[in-house]
Amino acid sequence: MKHVTRLAASAALAAGLALSAQAAAEVKIGVIASTTGPGASLGIPYRNVYTNLPPQIAGQPAKFVILDDGSDPSTTVKNARKLVDEEKVDILLGPTFTPGCLAVSDVAVEAKIAMICLAPVVVPPAKMPWVYSIPQSVPVMIAGVVEHMKANGGKTIGYIGFADGWGDLVLKALEATAGPAGIKIVASERYNRPDTSVNAQVLKLIAAKPDAILVGGSGTPATTPHIALKERGFAGTIYHTHGVIGADFIRIGGKSVEGTIAPTGPLMVAEQLPDSNPIKKVALDFFAKLSPAYPQVRNAFSGYSYDAFLLVQGAVTAVGTKAKPGTPAYRQALRDALEATKEVVGTHAVYNMSASDHNGVDQRARVLVRVEGGQWKLLK
Amino acid sequence: MNFDIALLLIQDGLTNGAIYALLALAILLVFAVSRVLYVPQGEFVAFGALTLATLQQAKVPGTAYLVAGIGAVAMVVELVAALRERRRQGLASSALLYVVIPTALLGLAVWLAPQKPPLLVQVLLTLALVVPLGPMTYRLAVQPIANASVLVLLFVAVAVHYALMGLGLVFFGAEGWRTPSFVSAQVALGPMTASAQSLLVIAASAILIVALWQFFGRTLWGKALRATAMNRTGARLVGIPTEASGRLAFTLAALFGAFSGVLIAPFTTIYYDSGFLVALKGFVGAVIGGMTSYPLAALGAVLVGLLESFASFYASAFKEVIVFSLLIPVLLWRSLMSRHVEEEHDE
Numbered sequence: 001m002k003h004v005t006r007l008a009a010s011a012a013l014a015a016g017l018a019l020s021a022q023a024a025a026e027v028k029i030g031v032i033a034s035t036t037g038p039g040a041s042l043g044i045p046y047r048n049v050y051t052n053l054p055p056q057i058a059g060q061p062a063k064f065v066i067l068d069d070g071s072d073p074s075t076t077v078k079n080a081r082k083l084v085d086e087e088k089v090d091i092l093l094g095p096t097f098t099p100g101c102l103a104v105s106d107v108a109v110e111a112k113i114a115m116i117c118l119a120p121v122v123v124p125p126a127k128m129p130w131v132y133s134i135p136q137s138v139p140v141m142i143a144g145v146v147e148h149m150k151a152n153g154g155k156t157i158g159y160i161g162f163a164d165g166w167g168d169l170v171l172k173a174l175e176a177t178a179g180p181a182g183i184k185i186v187a188s189e190r191y192n193r194p195d196t197s198v199n200a201q202v203l204k205l206i207a208a209k210p211d212a213i214l215v216g217g218s219g220t221p222a223t224t225p226h227i228a229l230k231e232r233g234f235a236g237t238i239y240h241t242h243g244v245i246g247a248d249f250i251r252i253g254g255k256s257v258e259g260t261i262a263p264t265g266p267l268m269v270a271e272q273l274p275d276s277n278p279i280k281k282v283a284l285d286f287f288a289k290l291s292p293a294y295p296q297v298r299n300a301f302s303g304y305s306y307d308a309f310l311l312v313q314g315a316v317t318a319v320g321t322k323a324k325p326g327t328p329a330y331r332q333a334l335r336d337a338l339e340a341t342k343e344v345v346g347t348h349a350v351y352n353m354s355a356s357d358h359n360g361v362d363q364r365a366r367v368l369v370r371v372e373g374g375q376w377k378l379l380k
Numbered sequence: 381m382n383f384d385i386a387l388l389l390i391q392d393g394l395t396n397g398a399i400y401a402l403l404a405l406a407i408l409l410v411f412a413v414s415r416v417l418y419v420p421q422g423e424f425v426a427f428g429a430l431t432l433a434t435l436q437q438a439k440v441p442g443t444a445y446l447v448a449g450i451g452a453v454a455m456v457v458e459l460v461a462a463l464r465e466r467r468r469q470g471l472a473s474s475a476l477l478y479v480v481i482p483t484a485l486l487g488l489a490v491w492l493a494p495q496k497p498p499l500l501v502q503v504l505l506t507l508a509l510v511v512p513l514g515p516m517t518y519r520l521a522v523q524p525i526a527n528a529s530v531l532v533l534l535f536v537a538v539a540v541h542y543a544l545m546g547l548g549l550v551f552f553g554a555e556g557w558r559t560p561s562f563v564s565a566q567v568a569l570g571p572m573t574a575s576a577q578s579l580l581v582i583a584a585s586a587i588l589i590v591a592l593w594q595f596f597g598r599t600l601w602g603k604a605l606r607a608t609a610m611n612r613t614g615a616r617l618v619g620i621p622t623e624a625s626g627r628l629a630f631t632l633a634a635l636f637g638a639f640s641g642v643l644i645a646p647f648t649t650i651y652y653d654s655g656f657l658v659a660l661k662g663f664v665g666a667v668i669g670g671m672t673s674y675p676l677a678a679l680g681a682v683l684v685g686l687l688e689s690f691a692s693f694y695a696s697a698f699k700e701v702i703v704f705s706l707l708i709p710v711l712l713w714r715s716l717m718s719r720h721v722e723e724e725h726d727e
Contacts, residue, residue: 041554
């Protein structure tokens with residue numbers, strides 16, 4: 001009798017161990033998204049991918065722990081610490097705005113956990129081991145605009161952008177790429193997102209007589225100078241950045257944004273890509289998988305979220321059973337696997353990471369699109 | 381810079397200045413009557429613009445539900461207060477103001493919105509939907525602490541600003557809207573052409589300002605407001621209900637805010653949080669007027685508009701710096717010119 005009890009006890013113990021081993025095998029993915037505050041219009045599509053993906057990754061059970069930071073970098077940092085210390089996540093995805101990324105990168109380095117920032121940020125070498133940022137860098141995108149302009153014989157360009165970090169980034173990228181291409185920047189103006197009028201800046205731009213104008217804005221506020229330029233009769237090409245791609249830009253801009261040229265990730269025009277482009281299949285799969293639960297899935301931000309998921313999936317597969325999720329060894333293994341990413345096809349790019357490149361995209365991550373008949377069309 | 385450009389800049393500055401002037405007057409009015417620095421004034425601008433934009437798409441604007449919701453909350457607060465004071469008087473008028481009218485407005489909006497009524501009806505409906513939020517804000521946030529210090533009232537105003545902005549995000553969403561121009565013609569004015577829309581804005585603002593002036597000068601309520609602004613205790617002694625004055629001031633401020641929103645909606649894309657910066661420029665105008673003089677505040681706001689326009693032309697990256705730095709010399713000058721008055725301690 002005693003014997004049987006001991007047997008049962010050891011069986012129960014074994015079962016318990018097996019259970020806990022299985023529970024520990026769950027990969028925990030921490031997500032920080034700005035679903036309220038000024039960054040909400042981007043943060044919500046970023047988040048919706050993770051709320052609609054099935055809870056597994058590379059055949060292993062997975063759990064997405066999603067926190068909102070209200071577009072406030074100090075809350076972002078608090079969230080990151082909570083995810084690392086209390087939730088014991090294996091990897092961080094997000095945040096979804098650049099200042100938040102910069103703030104959290106210190107936490108990632110200190111806690112030795114890999115983070116894939118979903119907003120564009122230039123990762124300094126000191127933080128390189130742990131911090132990744134997958135959106136196409138601004139120079140990659142703007143170089144496309146400059147190439148197009150050069151091919152069409154443009155010699156001078158005017159610039160008007162937001163009076164904030166984004167406007168600075170775009171102007172710097174333009175200065176870096178326009179000079180070598182023999183294009184001169186003849187005017188450079190700034191405005192604020194909520195400005196009721198940009199007529200003064202537009203008058204000055206037109207007085208400088210540029211062949212083309214680049215608007216360094218994003219979202220619907222980028223239409224403000226565009227509409228004013230058209231009202232004052234500017235006839236040259238108006239280029240925009242990848243920050244404007246979406247139906248809302250055309251909804252607000254209407255007829256006046258017809259003919260706009262902008263760079264973007266291939267995902268936005270997936271159907272129009274040639275079949276030879278590997279990104280086409282991945283992007284269409286992504287739409288098919290998520291659109292039943294999330295009909296507005298076709299946007300750049302959800303694409304970045306999904307690409308980050310694909311990269312993690314690749315890393316989880318590579319790590320396999322070499323380490324247990326929830327341990328420092330697993331975090332280290334995930335980071336190493338991420339850095340070894342080779343030719344992972346996403347919805348925006350084909351990713352190749354290395355010890356010195358934690359962005360991982362090349363010119364395959366950029367296409368030019370033009371507004372034709374109220375639609376974004378691939379420019380061939 | 382040539383003469384043409386200068387004329388265009390002046391036109392632009394005057395158009396924006398006219399809107400800032402409306403907001404400056406509203407901020408000044410509320411401050412004079414209730415001592416509240418009205419930070420949420422900008423939210424009414426955004427609500428006005430977004431409500432009109434929603435109506436133009438033949439949808440029911442979020443403000444319709446918002447008014448009904450906040451009205452219900454105000455009614456509950458009113459009932460609790462009445463119960464505590466064991467009084468029944470005033471409840472009927474409160475029910476009318478906080479429940480019957482908002483519900484009627486909600487019904488009207490649901491019925492009218494899908495029919496795409498003419499623009500004038502849309503504008504009137506927009507004003508009708510947004511303006512009741514003014515007195516409701518007063519009832520909920522200010523009336524219970526009407527005798528607190530200016531600092532406490534400022535904190536509460538900031539809180540109301542954040543609350544209304546958050547509600548704006550919930551009811552209108554994070555994306556911005558822009559309405560088509562009311563009139564698209566260009567008018568030749570001597571050596572320049574002005575857009576009819578700009579002239580409409582300037583004219584509408586001027587009419588509203590003159591109406592406010594007449595209201596203060598000729599009506600009993602206007603005089604009551606002025607009396608409350610000059611001396612609250614004295615006004616109460618001669619039988620002016622200060623709560624009603626406060627409510628009226630907030631109603632007028634909401635009207636001015638919503639009207640400015642309707643006016644600027646065709647010029648730019650308005651977001652749920654766009655109003656704050658616009659109202660802040662109106663505030664700079666009001667400060668130039670020393671927070672006491674209506675004509676000086678209006679002039680100051682027009683000056684802000686002109687300065688902004690020229691600053692955008694010469695140094696667009698520093699435009700806001702230039703506009704808000706204007707406060708420093710103005711405050712210096714005013715503090716040198718005015719004689720020092722002891723703070724009132726009897727409040």
